[in-house]
Amino acid sequence: MPELPEVETVRRGLAEAMEGRRINQVLVRRTDLRRPLPGNFAEALEGQTITRLSRRAKYLLICLENETVVLAHLGMSGRMVIEQGTDAETPARKHEHIVFVVGNGTVIRFSDPRRFGLMDLTTESSLASHPLLANIGPEPLDDMFNGPALVQRLKGRKTPLKSALLDQRVVAGLGNIYVCEGLFLAGLSPRRSAHTVGLGRANKLVAATKKVLQEAIESGGSTLRDHVTATGEMGYFQHNFKVYGREGEACPVCNNEIRRIVQAGRSTFFCASCQG
DNA sequence: ATTGGTTCCTGCTGGC
DNA sequence: TGCCAGCAGGAACCAA
The missing domain is CATH 1.10.8.50 (Helicase, Ruva Protein; domain 3)
Structure with a gap:
């Protein structure tokens, strides 16, 4: 079950593979995650360059050049795994819900059998007031947590x-x-x-x-x-x-x-x- | 205001 | 050995 250390570990790996890269394609296989995926999810991301991979609590934050932020939670069983040079479309794995293709052929696969995970879209300026983040306490590794x-x-x-x-x-x-x-x-x-x-x-x-x-x-x-x-x-x-x-x-x-x-x-x- | 209970979902486990 | 009911677990949501 991903808690802060697991999400942080995933973030570090994704940062390596995604920061500075352009999102060339987003495949959406399922929209019925913990909350429904926004209808414009793929279109909102395709063509954008990823500026930074960040984290708040157990949420991964994928920040894009146009100030869009993807909010991703891994829930209980979510994985984000990087593959190089494989075909994004195949194989169609059972619980693979969203696939990102960035740069020249790097594939990031989000799978989540139990579907307690979610993804949502927001912007840099409304991130802090997003309903999922607005009431969350201090980061435990921050000096604010004392x-x-x-x-x-x-x-x-x-x-x-x-x-x-x-x-x-x-x-x-x-x-x-x-x-x-x-x-x-x-x-x-x-x-x-x-x-x-x-x-x-x-x-x-x-x-x-x-x-x-x-x-x-x-x-x-x-x-x-x-x-x-x-x-x-x-x-x-x-x-x-x-x-x-x-x-x-x-x-x-x-x-x-x-x-x-x-x-x-x-x-x-x-x-x-x-x-x- | 705070808190207990319910719900979502699927894979795994334990009991028969 | 095989089947299946029940459980685990993050967190939003509702009810009290």
Whole structure:
């Protein structure tokens, strides 16, 4: 499931292949993604040169010379994979929904079996107020995301800390894996009520979250099932998970058994003795 | 205002 | 061994 490190890894790969190149062709095979693809999607992009590949939260932003911005979310199972010199039209793979042809024959294939992903069009000037981005919290790797800011954002929230961190309005780009890992590294209980996190704990949590995200990006993200980089390689941060997916295994710090609980319908993995 | 529940979709898993 | 119901999961949306 692509979270910030996976999307960032994909972004870096796509930047290499797409920046400065002209979009020569866009094939749309399906328009019924998480939200309907804009009707003019292909026409709006064809002929435009890509100026920059950017990212906000878990959204990829493909910026074009005429100020158009493609907003792309990979959902649960989305992939963006680069191929050189293959035929864009064939083979027609089952879950391949959109294909971009850029420059002299570079093909970028967006596939997404579960179709929780989406693409939309906006412009540079209305990007920040786009409905999907308008209410999203700070980038976790930005200096704006710090202890005091986190305390402020958790104020008044009575949900468990774990659930609050998954809320994209609190902080952007985190998902189940990196929230579990960050809480473990910070030594904080996922069950703690969010508003009880004061400056000391918030500082620890911010530092832990940044560390986990940075290390994951350096590892090319985590590949559980679907994630591959834009060049088709697997990430390998999953080998560094301390608690995620490790129910019943020994905590790497204290050797107690790692537990799994369900919060707001999502699995939480944690060590009850390290995460007081 | 905040929060819990539902929904979208498909591949995988576990139980029989 | 094979089948199928049920689940997982990001986030918008709705209802309370």
